[in-house]
Amino acid sequence: MNITFRWYGQGNDTVRLEQVKQVPGVKGIVWALHQKPVGEVWEEKEIMTEVDYIKSFGFHAEVVESVNVHESIKLGNDERDYYIENYKETIQNLSKFGVKVICYNFMPVFDWTRTDLFHPLPDGSTALYFEKSKIDSIDPEELIHTVSSNTELTLPGWEPEKMGRIKELLAAYKDMTEEKLWENLAYFLKKILPIAESSGIKMAIHPDDPPWSIFGLPRIITGRDSLKRLLAISDSPANGITYCTGSLGAHRENDMAAMAAEFARHSPFAHIRNVKIFENGDFIETSHLTSDGSINIKGVVQKLSDNQYEGYVRPDHGRHIWGEKCRPGYGLYDRALGIMYLHGLWDAFQSEK
Template sequence: MKESWRWYGNLDRITLPEIAQTGATGIVTALHDIPYGEVWPVEAIRTRQGEIAAPNLGLGWNVVESLPIHEAIKTGEGNLAPLFADYRQSMANLAACGVRAICYNFMPLLDWTRTDLAARVETGGTALRFSQVHMAAFEIHMVGRDGAQDDYSATVQADAALWFENSTRSDRDILLSSIMAGLPGAFARYDIAGLRRALDGYRDIDRNALRANYARFLAEIIPAATDLGIRMCVHPDDPPRDILGLPRIVSDADDIDWIMSRQDSIANGLTLCAGSLGAHPENDVPAIARRFAERIHFAHLRNVAKEPDGSFEEAAHLAGDTDMPALISALLTEEQRRQEAGCVDCEIPFRPDHGHELLSDVGRGTHPGYPLIGRMRGLAELRGVIAGLTYARSATAAS
């Protein structure tokens, strides 16, 4: 498996020489300064590659995360032909530069969503957290979304009302900021009024309508990806449930099966995000990995600890509810299958995702969920599991 590391370019407080010291060699990044829907020029791609390939670092850009999809494509609004053409041109420019794995998502309006960016961990440090109570308070009392009450239990609603009643203006501002933090890049986040207006754009878009718009995207993009030798890999919804009344359509095995069947091509693939899928109480993440192994082109390895009311918190990489050794074993089995089938590049790139903020991470101001020490700890733990499983397989084969 190819050890990789997410880097936000000049927006990142972690430097490439520091990343090189973690042992990761693949860089997962994007051109975050280019607005959604605009073409990524070859010159800009090559400039970013040149930064990554600085002498004596041993790094290379191996996965794009993400090539964003313009919101109009998700809503199906207006003349989309120019947007699809520009997206295909960005793909062609990336392929011309030798970057052929593209992670993307189809989540409406927001990317990953958390309500607390610095939840205290018992042994020290902080973690990302999604509180069902705080999300209910946000939807019902701060945004005032019609029908929001229907999405929460009576107990959660009561606790949300109590939190809101006792909250300060600062508490509410922090909650809004936390929920907006998952949006990548340097672009403006929504305030409450802006979010209400944005939600109005989805008022008539239910699950079926969003699926239809996604199917159109796949029909427009996957044939081009096939021709270019690009592997598109959709990232699951995070969290894997409807929020803010917006449908989420990449949340479980049935959703993934629907996506893969829309365009039956190896280019139509999956980013196996253990944390996103693991936050769904009915998802068996290792089983999902085994079922869709052939289509997994990228993996995010992290773990979450779920709670009965629907809340969850980022756990240490080998803790939490997902059996990480079983998941990694499934990925190694797929790599072996690819090798036996004669694949040129059999390794599945993975990155340690959403680490705890530990030690000198605290106060450094890195992107939420993307500290240096916490992710390096996760990478070391994952590396140990991979080495142990690989040794056991070799010993078994030799006996």
């Protein structure tokens, strides 16, 4: 298990790499060129600058999250081939600096979605919260205003240039169906996977978060059947999954421990975190501790241990604790606690072998 830590870059993250270096067992930093407009080629010089900085602290920079997919590719419109060529060039450029995994997603318009970024928990901490009835009834533009008023930091997938075009984008997806979105995903993968494979990079799709349709937009990477369908698109070793327990686990029907066993060899990258699901479909993110949420984190790590999982793992969204002012879900303290919990589980299961 190769423990990593997601970091948003100098000047774009409250966490510093010299702090991450003090968390035991962290081997690598999961990074991206977050200020780069979606669809543009990541140039070698700017990649080298970021990678060299990360390596200067003794970390590897082998996982990128994310190289975002341009909406034209998801829509399948006339501009998609241009952006696919840019994507292929970015893959090749990243491979020159030791990148082994690229995480990406295929969620239309919105990335991960929450209704409250700092919802109080009984212990006095706050966490990301999803209120299903609000999402079912709210106008997307109202949600954008709510999110932007809660933080000055850009959320992944909620870039200002995209949010300024929200009406245009929603109109473009008006007739989009799940099947059409699947067709567009398959077209994209069949174009990029040969390049990724020849470059020694694994593409790891991130599940939709939450794993169901929102705002009338289809979402297709939602559970076991969809992961099997994704893998059936191509048997290339470059076609993989980011196994995210928090995203998939927000749906009660997804057995995360069983799915960890089934998809471990297809998942070069894993996000492990916990959520507590309520009867009405709401959920809130909790500590990583198994008993604090609805996901069997202990069982997930046990299955990964049983499979001698050698992929990259990172703690995912954490609570905001001890008064930390940070990017929503991405503070230092609770993710550091999560890492130590994952280490403890892993060590215990490995010692039983």
